[in-house]
Amino acid sequence: MTDWTDPETFAAALDRADTREKGRYFEDFDEGAVIEHAPGLRLTRHGSETWMSQTLNHDPAYWRSDAALDRGFDAPPVHPDYLLACVMGPSVEDLSEKGGYFLGRDGVEFHRHGVPLGTELRVESTVETTRPSSSRPGYGVVTWETRGIDAASGEPLVSYERTNMVPRREPAATDGGRSGSTGDDESGPSLLPETLVAPDGGAFEDFRRALDEAADRDAAVAYRHERGRTTDEFTVAALPLATLNTARQHHNAAAMADSPSGEPVAYGDVTRSTALGHARSDERTYRELGYDGERFHDFVTAGDTVFGFTRVLDADGSAGPSRAGEVTFEHVAFTDDERPVYSGVRRALVDREGA
Known part of the structure; x- marks a missing residue:
């Protein structure tokens, strides 16, 4: 009888065995296809x-019943960051489990506020565009629209x-990303405004006053x-x-040993939510x-400390209910060695003074 657990026998079996693969290659995505x-x-x-x-998202409306009622919810609802991660998680096996960089996310829209705990999700995606990578011949670039839906009612939630970036079955010929690249880096401290203004508090009026202070001068909030x-x-x-995100880069040390990070990396939505928690x-x-224009600039690994930086872009007092005004922020997550790892534009209603 064959002893399949004998080390030499088992090693030979592994060499001869086919691997049942998970995930899809770039060539498997057709524009317009809907994936359930x-x-x-x-x-x-x-x-x-x-x-x-x-x-570190400690907004009491998502923890306490009295705070939820004050915010217009019947009970503490699902936190929107958790909802967003739970919609993306189930899509990973079909879209990006093969690996490849999460380049960004645009047009995040919440179609329902205060999603109740216990809601069951259905998730679907449509392939919007596919194109070869100009710099990495082993990868292509795919954009999907993903929708999180209340499974019981069919109502869209987010x-x-x-x-x-998605691995290709066969590498494509590219110019290595050289076309159109000048190599000049125009960024740097010299392009910063002369003054950075911080709001005095966290109410809508504090952001509006800070923007007014910065207006008509070389300053930014x-x-x-x-x-x-x-x-x-x-x-x-x-x-x-816990969100069914099966991307190997978050939990498979063996697969990541030869990657640029050399080890598993943090899920972008964890890094993002942590930075937004600091800001909130x-x-x-x-x-x-x-949210819009969300981009992931570098990887985060265990031991990196994530901090948050905020720029206030606008404060619109005509939008929202009487108790709040709409504020547009740009947030940057960065690590203890000052590497930007995430950036994105966020729109939120912020309570007015006295609310």
Whole structure:
């Protein structure tokens, strides 16, 4: 009889065995195709509270019944960062499990505010565009629109566009990304405004006054947040796996050993949510509205500490309910060695003074 556990025999078996692959290659995506993602999640209190606690999102409306009622919710709802991660997670197996950089996300829109705990999700994606990578012949670039849907009612809850690099079955011929590249770096401290203004508080009027102070002069409303969160094994592997995110780069050390990071990297939505948690702790957020231009600039690994930086772009007092005004922010997540790792534009309603 064959002893399949004999080390030499088993090594020979591995060499001869075919691998049943997971995920799709770039060539498997056809523009216009709709992909129904088989799994889905039930949005639970435990999941939402674990996500919030690990990313330092402590808004009481998502924890306490009295605060939720004051915010117009019947009970503490699902946190929007957790909802967004739970919509993206089930899509990974079909879209990006093969690996490749998560380049960014655009047009994040919440179609329903205050999604109740216990809601069951259905997730689907449409392939919007496919193109070869100009710099990496082993990859292509794919953009999908993904929608998170209430499985019971069919009501859309959140939607967005996501762009990823996806491995090709066969490398394509490219110019290595040289065409159109000058190699000149125009960025640097010399391009910064002369003055950076910080708001005095976290109410809508504080942001409006800071913008007025910065107007008509070489100034910008921009500031950093004191809190930091050191990434650990739980945030690298456990949080994405809890959202059904099966991307190997978050939990498979063997697969990542020869990657540029040399080890598993943090899920971009964990890094993003942590930076936004830092920012929200310095403002009186009433409601999240949407996000755009989200980009991931570098990887984060266990041991990196994530901090947040915020620039205020606009404060519109004519939008929103009487108790709040709409503020547009640009947020940057950065690490303790000052590497920008995420940036994005966020729109939120912020409580007015006295609300």
